[in-house]
Amino acid sequence: MTATVGSAAGAGRRLPRIPVPAALILGGVLAWAVTMVAAGQPGQISVDGFVSILQRATALGFVAIGQTFAILVGSIDLSVANLVSVAAVMASFIMQGDPAMIVPAVVAVLAIGAAVGLANGLIVTQLGVNPLIATLGTGLILQGVLSTSFQNFAGAVPEAFQVFAYGQIGPFPIGVLTMLGMAAVAGLTLKYTVFGARIYAVGGNRDGARLAGIKTTRVVIQAHMLCSLGAAMTGLYLASRLRSGAPWVGRDGVYDLESIAVVVIGGTILAGGRGGVAGTIAGVIVFAFIDAIFNTIGIDAYLKQVLRGAIIIAAVAAYAYRMKGHVA
Amino acid sequence: MSGGDADRAPAPAPVAEGAAGAARAGGGWRARLGGLARIHPIYIVLIALLVAIAWMSPVFAEPAGMMNFLRRAAPLMILAAGQVFVIVAGGFDLAVGSLVTLVVLGSALMIDGDPTMTGITLAVMVGVGVAVGLVNGAIVAYLKVPSIIATLGMLISLKGVALSLSGGSPQGYLPENFRFFGRHTFTDIPLIGILPVAVIVLVVFGALAIWLMHGTRFGKQVLALGDNPRAAELAGVNVPVVRIGAFLISALSAVVAGVLLGGFAGVSTDVGDGYELQAIAAAVIGGAQLLGGRGSVPTAIAGALTLSALFTLLNLLGFPKPLRDAVQGLILIAAVAYTMAQRHRRG
Amino acid sequence: MTGGDETAAASAGEGAPAFEMRGITKTFPGVTALADVGFACRAGEIHALCGENGAGKSTLIKILSGVYRADAGEIRLGGRPVRFDHPVEARDAGISVVHQELSLLPDRTVADNLFLGREPARFGVIDRGVMRRRAREALDDLFAEAIAPDALVRDLPLAQQQVVEIAKALAFEARIVVLDEPTAALEEHEVAAFKALVLRLRDRGVAVVYISHRMPEVFELADTITVLKDGRHVLTAPRGELDVGAVVRAMVGRALEDFFPPRAETVGEPVLSVAGGANDRIAGIDVAVRRGEIVGIAGLEGSGKAALGRALFGLEPFEAGTVRVGGRDVHPGSPRAAIAAGIGYLPEDRKAEGLALMQSVRDNCMLTMRAVAGLFGRPDAPQTRPAEVERMMRAVDIRAASPDQEVRLLSGGNQQKAIVARWFARDPEVLIFAEPTRGIDVNAKAAIYRLMRDYAAAGKGVVMISSDLPEIVGVSDRIVVMRAGTVVGELSGGAGEEDVMRLATGHTEVAA
Numbered sequence A: 001m002t003a004t005v006g007s008a009a010g011a012g013r014r015l016p017r018i019p020v021p022a023a024l025i026l027g028g029v030l031a032w033a034v035t036m037v038a039a040g041q042p043g044q045i046s047v048d049g050f051v052s053i054l055q056r057a058t059a060l061g062f063v064a065i066g067q068t069f070a071i072l073v074g075s076i077d078l079s080v081a082n083l084v085s086v087a088a089v090m091a092s093f094i095m096q097g098d099p100a101m102i103v104p105a106v107v108a109v110l111a112i113g114a115a116v117g118l119a120n121g122l123i124v125t126q127l128g129v130n131p132l133i134a135t136l137g138t139g140l141i142l143q144g145v146l147s148t149s150f151q152n153f154a155g156a157v158p159e160a161f162q163v164f165a166y167g168q169i170g171p172f173p174i175g176v177l178t179m180l181g182m183a184a185v186a187g188l189t190l191k192y193t194v195f196g197a198r199i200y201a202v203g204g205n206r207d208g209a210r211l212a213g214i215k216t217t218r219v220v221i222q223a224h225m226l227c228s229l230g231a232a233m234t235g236l237y238l239a240s241r242l243r244s245g246a247p248w249v250g251r252d253g254v255y256d257l258e259s260i261a262v263v264v265i266g267g268t269i270l271a272g273g274r275g276g277v278a279g280t281i282a283g284v285i286v287f288a289f290i291d292a293i294f295n296t297i298g299i300d301a302y303l304k305q306v307l308r309g310a311i312i313i314a315a316v317a318a319y320a321y322r323m324k325g326h327v328a
Numbered sequence B: 001m002s003g004g005d006a007d008r009a010p011a012p013a014p015v016a017e018g019a020a021g022a023a024r025a026g027g028g029w030r031a032r033l034g035g036l037a038r039i040h041p042i043y044i045v046l047i048a049l050l051v052a053i054a055w056m057s058p059v060f061a062e063p064a065g066m067m068n069f070l071r072r073a074a075p076l077m078i079l080a081a082g083q084v085f086v087i088v089a090g091g092f093d094l095a096v097g098s099l100v101t102l103v104v105l106g107s108a109l110m111i112d113g114d115p116t117m118t119g120i121t122l123a124v125m126v127g128v129g130v131a132v133g134l135v136n137g138a139i140v141a142y143l144k145v146p147s148i149i150a151t152l153g154m155l156i157s158l159k160g161v162a163l164s165l166s167g168g169s170p171q172g173y174l175p176e177n178f179r180f181f182g183r184h185t186f187t188d189i190p191l192i193g194i195l196p197v198a199v200i201v202l203v204v205f206g207a208l209a210i211w212l213m214h215g216t217r218f219g220k221q222v223l224a225l226g227d228n229p230r231a232a233e234l235a236g237v238n239v240p241v242v243r244i245g246a247f248l249i250s251a252l253s254a255v256v257a258g259v260l261l262g263g264f265a266g267v268s269t270d271v272g273d274g275y276e277l278q279a280i281a282a283a284v285i286g287g288a289q290l291l292g293g294r295g296s297v298p299t300a301i302a303g304a305l306t307l308s309a310l311f312t313l314l315n316l317l318g319f320p321k322p323l324r325d326a327v328q329g330l331i332l333i334a335a336v337a338y339t340m341a342q343r344h345r346r347g
Numbered sequence C: 001m002t003g004g005d006e007t008a009a010a011s012a013g014e015g016a017p018a019f020e021m022r023g024i025t026k027t028f029p030g031v032t033a034l035a036d037v038g039f040a041c042r043a044g045e046i047h048a049l050c051g052e053n054g055a056g057k058s059t060l061i062k063i064l065s066g067v068y069r070a071d072a073g074e075i076r077l078g079g080r081p082v083r084f085d086h087p088v089e090a091r092d093a094g095i096s097v098v099h100q101e102l103s104l105l106p107d108r109t110v111a112d113n114l115f116l117g118r119e120p121a122r123f124g125v126i127d128r129g130v131m132r133r134r135a136r137e138a139l140d141d142l143f144a145e146a147i148a149p150d151a152l153v154r155d156l157p158l159a160q161q162q163v164v165e166i167a168k169a170l171a172f173e174a175r176i177v178v179l180d181e182p183t184a185a186l187e188e189h190e191v192a193a194f195k196a197l198v199l200r201l202r203d204r205g206v207a208v209v210y211i212s213h214r215m216p217e218v219f220e221l222a223d224t225i226t227v228l229k230d231g232r233h234v235l236t237a238p239r240g241e242l243d244v245g246a247v248v249r250a251m252v253g254r255a256l257e258d259f260f261p262p263r264a265e266t267v268g269e270p271v272l273s274v275a276g277g278a279n280d281r282i283a284g285i286d287v288a289v290r291r292g293e294i295v296g297i298a299g300l301e302g303s304g305k306a307a308l309g310r311a312l313f314g315l316e317p318f319e320a321g322t323v324r325v326g327g328r329d330v331h332p333g334s335p336r337a338a339i340a341a342g343i344g345y346l347p348e349d350r351k352a353e354g355l356a357l358m359q360s361v362r363d364n365c366m367l368t369m370r371a372v373a374g375l376f377g378r379p380d381a382p383q384t385r386p387a388e389v390e391r392m393m394r395a396v397d398i399r400a401a402s403p404d405q406e407v408r409l410l411s412g413g414n415q416q417k418a419i420v421a422r423w424f425a426r427d428p429e430v431l432i433f434a435e436p437t438r439g440i441d442v443n444a445k446a447a448i449y450r451l452m453r454d455y456a457a458a459g460k461g462v463v464m465i466s467s468d469l470p471e472i473v474g475v476s477d478r479i480v481v482m483r484a485g486t487v488v489g490e491l492s493g494g495a496g497e498e499d500v501m502r503l504a505t506g507h508t509e510v511a512a
Helices: A020-038 A047-072 A080-095 A099-126 A131-149 A159-166 A174-192 A194-204 A206-211 A216-242 A255-265 A277-296 A301-320 B019-026 B029-034 B041-056 B063-088 B096-111 B115-141 B147-166 B176-183 B197-214 B217-227 B229-234 B239-265 B275-285 B297-316 B321-346 C005-012 C057-064 C087-092 C110-114 C128-141 C158-171 C188-203 C215-221 C244-252 C305-312 C335-340 C350-354 C361-372 C386-395 C412-426 C442-457 C469-475 C497-505
Strands: B185-189 B193-196 C017-028 C031-042 C046-050 C072-077 C080-082 C095-098 C176-180 C207-211 C224-229 C232-238 C270-278 C285-290 C294-299 C320-325 C328-330 C343-346 C430-434 C461-465 C478-483 C486-492
Touching (some): A047 A255, A047 A277, A080 A131, A080 A216, A080 A255, A099 A131, A099 A159, A131 B275, A131 B321, A159 A174, A174 A216, A174 A277, A194 A216, A255 A277, A255 A301, A277 A301, A301 B147, B063 B193, B063 B217, B063 B275, B063 B297, B096 B147, B096 B275, B115 B239, B176 B197, B176 B239, B193 B197, B197 B217, B197 B297, B217 B239, B217 C361, B229 B239, B275 B297, B297 B321, C017 C207, C031 C046, C031 C072, C031 C207, C046 C057, C046 C188, C046 C215, C046 C244, C057 C095, C057 C176, C057 C207, C095 C158, C110 C128, C110 C158, C158 C188, C188 C207, C188 C215, C232 C244, C270 C305, C270 C461, C285 C305, C285 C461, C285 C486, C294 C305, C294 C469, C294 C497, C305 C461, C335 C343, C335 C361, C343 C412, C350 C412, C386 C412, C430 C442, C442 C461, C442 C469, C461 C469, C469 C497, C478 C497
Parallel strands (some): C031 C232, C046 C207, C095 C176, C176 C207, C294 C478, C343 C430, C430 C461
Antiparallel strands (some): B185 B193, C017 C072, C072 C080, C270 C320, C320 C328
């Protein structure tokens, strides 16, 4: 089911249902290959070239996998970018370059992630606050506390931890493998487990799910916790890659808005209940392809940003404009 | 703000009896504004904050202090007045912060210190605002892209345009006659002592927004389509035009705010950062309902002033700036949680 | 259809009740919703619960299913007193309610939906094989072989979705099934299949509580009928001892004949005429409506009657043919164009398509006038004719605490009246009513019919698209019957329901 989610409501009827993730990746690969050939760098079209593109996608990948859960359950999380910063800073601050502190730091960071997700989930379910506002609020709180305590790169990660970002197994970076592994686990969980069925049920029809005896608030909270754990993973990855965490790394990566964008581009609907991780990963990879293409043809950083905004809109418009109803 | 809650209607008359009299006597929004019977809680919070500020720093209690405070708060109040149209119509406008930055950087680049260029520059910026509003609205209305995505894309793109124009750092400078709006203050005014031009701009824009939302059929149609776009369409409302109108007003509010900010904050690449979320927060604190159908301009403006007052108070209390953001987050959650609890109690 | 009658009558007289409610009282702030109401149903019995909106039916059901707690009174299941604090407890005790608004997940499969909340699983992993097999069994059990367990619910027609909903209830081992207006959204031919399903439930020994506004259905299915009025129990009797008139009188306190207004006395020249109208759903549409008459459009689901209304109002415009209103050629390519051409339309789904629920009654009624008067004037400027709108609000007799009350707080009938007032004020030459009385109570129905008649009598054309046969034959001056996307015949107002069905189905023999 998750494989064909993208065929927009009603529109997919007459068209053959091409799974959105496959279409996205295929389109990305084609555009990339054409660009490389046109730019006179056909040598880039290789496993290594592809892997380097996956590497670009890794940081966004973790957080986007998490965001998929939040959106599927009918919520959303704008606090992820700030949580990424918190996680990155806390990781390097706790480690202070000491390999012995790696495990405590990772545990602490994941615990912080889980706690933030729990708080988000509780505010949304127990206080009835619209998730956009709730997570915007928690994001502001996280960033405020973080920026008050840390003004610059804090601490450092030991060499051993940098393996996460720079180590390789064969041609594949460990970070990429971890991200793809997490995506696979998330995808299989959604497709094959009772928990996955509940996520879709709560996102698709909350009242119906409640009547079926599902503890909907618990599912929403769990989804938020998974979302925050994804952000915490991105923070760990960035700390490893940058060798230290700074309180602006999350905001600089625009992980809040970009994670939402790739989830939606991947065919998960904002209202919840339909979509999946495969689409999200495809969206993340497409973003990385676009980056690579722009770099190859030498578009400057700012124009790249302009195009990126346009592409987000165009990608969503591509399957939204056929819809009959109104959108606001 | 002496606006009052413009959403509240005059004392009800049974439909079966004299409904005609009640509504006609109202003669529209002016009479409704008079119905201050129920005061929105935002005004109480606002007054409490202002009293606290005045107590902490008596200079704020003087007219001049008050006017300066209003001047600094004016851009956010204007942005909130614009944002509330989009929120009431059921959407979000995340592009306003970037548009503010673009207006400031673009103006500086275009004028480059030449006072004779000010008129044409202002006209061009209004044109840019109109274009951005039209494009945002059209993407949502015709391409059916949810506004949170559409204006997010616009945010990213506009920021790129702004930075690309200026090459990543502020360039050019704004002459005195451009900065007049944000910086100049008339002195020796009876009663209030000083009167910043920014406050005049705020009053004019605010009055215009209040009129549009609460005194025109356009406003009623924004409410109706935010509530149920399909029903509005079937009743004959020109849904795309009204929706685009809401985005247009929001974009123009960003142009006006940008001109003011360019005046007193000067030229920088991050001048508009974060304003989009603050404007949404202000509207929501002012009682606008996310996803549409409810909201009022005076309370949204009051929400913006409340946020500004809060920042000022925290500043006086010696909170570092990042912590002020944290408190803003807390207030935001608390305000919405309070509204939800109220709604729950009323059923 | 009526095969199981004798056995039903026999079983209805014996056996202990599957459940019994005694002395149920429930008050909400300011209202006594139920006062000392008793209600019981035996296994293998279909017990119809009748009453107008506000009579207390849904409150009673909500108490039975654990949504509300009664202030006083007791519920006994199989003789033992029980207390439910949550719908899940009631469901686990064997009580399932199939609501009008289906609780299915459109983007999940039938099997996913059937086992929602209790998927067969090992270590948290769903056993799809088992789930699919059990879903197949559950569906076969209801003779729903046509429904595939792997089909997405959104791809099923509404009637099949309802079957899935019932299969879901039964999959929870429900011994008591409450069907709340189950046929309200179904077309005639679907209703027939559905009624067979209800009888099958009864024959399996399920206690069926059947709530419906449709009297023919109640009398066809029910073994016992209970009527509530204003939160009180009025009567409970075996069906054989009652007739439709008696039940309606008990519900509303007056006779059935008063429902329908008199027919048109004089009919003028054509105000609407369509010649050769076609789009991708309908073709060869030739219809004329004259001033002063109500033309009923009848037909089964998919016959194109709904599509015709939507084409006339520019929602799915005609792609061929001509439309004339008041003697002028018009091109209703959008709702706004249709309105400009003198056509008005009341949608069949009030809440989804008709009302801005958070806005006031008055704002909802003013909306049509404001929408055409230009954007930048006062909401109540003279050209929006506020006095006229308010006159119409009084004329249609909207019962609201005040014109400033939010329209969501009104009853269905009053909401419909608000939409009527909106269009009466706009005063179009032709007014289209799509399923005008769906889901509203008997008194409000009668009022809506009267309003339609008044509007026609004022020299306008009225088109009534309806799936409700008694209403089609009772109200229309002329009946246009559609089948397979085109007009297949025309009948005069006095035609019988059988005549309409014969044309609508294309069969010469039709069970009444």
